[in-house]
Amino acid sequence: MAPLSNLRQGKSSVISKIGDDISGTQRRRLLDLGIYPGATITHCFNSATGEPKAFEVLGSVIALRKEQTDFIFTLED
Amino acid sequence: MPSEHGLLSQTFRIRQLQKLGVNLDKWDFVVALAGNPNTGKSTVFNSLTGLRQHTGNWPGKTVTRAEGAFSYKDNRYKIVDLPGTYSLLSTSEDEEIARNFILFGQPDVTLIVADATRLERNLNLTLQILEITPNAVLCLNLMDEAKRKGIKINEKALQDRLGIPVITTTARYGDGMEALLYAIEQVATNAWPIQKRFKITVPKQLEESILALETDINALYPDLPNSRWIALRLLEGDERIIHALKNNELSALMKSYQQPPLDLSAEVEVLNEETK
Numbered sequence: 001m002a003p004l005s006n007l008r009q010g011k012s013s014v015i016s017k018i019g020d021d022i023s024g025t026q027r028r029r030l031l032d033l034g035i036y037p038g039a040t041i042t043h044c045f046n047s048a049t050g051e052p053k054a055f056e057v058l059g060s061v062i063a064l065r066k067e068q069t070d071f072i073f074t075l076e077d
Numbered sequence: 078m079p080s081e082h083g084l085l086s087q088t089f090r091i092r093q094l095q096k097l098g099v100n101l102d103k104w105d106f107v108v109a110l111a112g113n114p115n116t117g118k119s120t121v122f123n124s125l126t127g128l129r130q131h132t133g134n135w136p137g138k139t140v141t142r143a144e145g146a147f148s149y150k151d152n153r154y155k156i157v158d159l160p161g162t163y164s165l166l167s168t169s170e171d172e173e174i175a176r177n178f179i180l181f182g183q184p185d186v187t188l189i190v191a192d193a194t195r196l197e198r199n200l201n202l203t204l205q206i207l208e209i210t211p212n213a214v215l216c217l218n219l220m221d222e223a224k225r226k227g228i229k230i231n232e233k234a235l236q237d238r239l240g241i242p243v244i245t246t247t248a249r250y251g252d253g254m255e256a257l258l259y260a261i262e263q264v265a266t267n268a269w270p271i272q273k274r275f276k277i278t279v280p281k282q283l284e285e286s287i288l289a290l291e292t293d294i295n296a297l298y299p300d301l302p303n304s305r306w307i308a309l310r311l312l313e314g315d316e317r318i319i320h321a322l323k324n325n326e327l328s329a330l331m332k333s334y335q336q337p338p339l340d341l342s343a344e345v346e347v348l349n350e351e352t353k
Contacts, residue, residue, distance in 0.1 A: 024314070025168060032164035034198055059195035 002076055004041065004055070005069035012042040019071035026068075034058035035072060091255050096127025097146035097153070104146060104155040106265040109179055111206060112190035113199050114161030117218040119143075120248040121190055122158040125258075130158060149258045152265070157184070163198075165205045166315070179209055180303055181334040186264045187213040188257075193223035193230060193245065203239070208277055209306050213241045214260045221247040240276075242269065286312060298328055 001016050015037055018027060034057040035041070042056040052063040064072075112118045119130050126145030143158045159178055160171035179187055187206055191199035196217070206213055217223075217230060236243040242260035246253030263269040279287070290308035294301060301307065307327070310318040321327050 025166070025316075028166060028313075029164070029168055032166065032201060034201075058198040059192075060198065 001073040003070050004043075004064070004072040004074055005053075005066055007041070007043045007074060009043050009045060012040055013074035013076075015039050015041055015072060016075050017073040019073065021071045022068065030068070030072070033062050034060070041074065091149075091258065093150050094125070094255075094258060095148045096125065097148060098127050099145060101144060101146050101155055103153065105152040106154050106185040107182070108154050108156040108261060108265070109182065109184035109187045110156060110158045110190060111175055111179060111187055111202070112161055113163055113192060113195075113202055116161065116190045116192040116199065117248050118158055118161060118190045121188070121216065121218065121246070121254075121257075122156060124248055124251060124254060125156060149262060152262065154261070154265070156188075157182070163202060165202065165209070177330060178334070179206060180306065181331045183210075183302055183334070185212060186261050188216060188261060189213055190216045190218050190248075193217040193220050194226055194228060196228075196230065204277070207239065207241070208309070209303055211240065211276075212264050214257070214264055215239060215241055215243045216248075216253075216257055217243060217245045218248050220245045220252065221250070283312070294322075300331060301327060302331070 002013075004013075004015075007013055015035060017037060018030060018035065022030065030036075039057055044054040044056050044061055046053050047063075052065045053069065054061050054063055056062075110118050110122055122128070122143070122145060123130055125147045127147075128143075128145045130143050130145070144155060145158070146153065146155050148154065157178060159175040162169075162172045162175050164172060165176040165179070166172065178184070187210055189199075189203050189206055191203065203213075203215060215235070217232060223230065230245065232243045232245055242263060244253055244257045244260050246257055248254065260269075287305060287308045290311055291304045294304040294307055298304070307318060307322070311322070321330070
């Protein structure tokens with residue numbers, strides 16, 4: 001497993017786990033947006049400052065911050 | 078409505094449909110229009126009411142709710158276009174508007190408009206709505222795009238699983254709208270078979286906790302229509318619901334939806350002007 005923050009731009013992987021550091025409404029929010037184990041996620045592009053980063057999941061592009069991507073894990077490719 | 082309402086009404090005419098625009102004097106049934114952002118809710122709204130509520134290909138376009146009316150066969154319907162959301166758990170103002178209306182406005186039918194090309198994403202909100210009310214219709218919109226992408230959907234299977242009518246449409250060309258009207262009528266008039274309706278089953282222990290809480294909630298707030306939903310949120314530790322319950326905000330909210338409806342026709346007129 002590798003944190004989502006390590007996924008290189010243009011690459012896709014499958015989400016394997018949302019870490020316990022993300023809990024409560026924040027965890028639920030991510031699940032509602034399609035961040036759940038088994039979903040395929042693609043690192044699309046970065047904002048000018050490098051953070052947040054844009055990811056495509058279930059056909060929509062969403063922005064995630066390092067505080068979140070460090071605790072979302074994907075399968076190694 | 079006359080043909081000055083443009084392309085949509087020219088391409089889309091149904092014999093027993095009368096588009097009533099903002100003529101909201103009286104109605105038999107209330108339809109809430111819900112769905113993810115950018116699935117074509119406003120296009121469905123416009124094609125049923127003959128209005129030209131702003132439609133556009135960007136999320137967050139419908140920031141408050143817009144209301145319109147139509148009649149189909151013998152009944153008049155008020156239709157309320159809600160902001161597009163991915164969830165009803167109220168982490169933003171949009172979600173709160175949509176959720177409060179479905180929860181406290183108690184529409185006769187909640188019409189869920191889903192993007193047929195992103196079904197998996199759209200079904201999350203569908204299930205959250207079915208958790209609140211079984212009186213819903215699922216409209217799988219943007220079928221033209223789905224066909225172009227080679228996506229095939231077994232809507233009959235989906236209908237059997239969800240227990241609500243599932244109708245495929247391409248609202249911008251009026252495709253499937255007659256079937257959609259028929260489904261809305263079926264649910265509104267209780268003609269849709271009740272035994273088919275969806276029920277989320279939960280583990281026994283959780284069910285017991287829900288029932289215990291529900292009993293308490295019902296004792297405290299006998300008028301609350303969705304004590305089961307409130308109980309589930311309390312068990313999840315939803316701070317906003319806990320706060321609202323403590324401060325008696327829920328009863329106030331509910332009452333605000335039972336008042337005569339807000340006259341939002343002026344707002345829609347302004348939108349009409351803007352699009353001219």
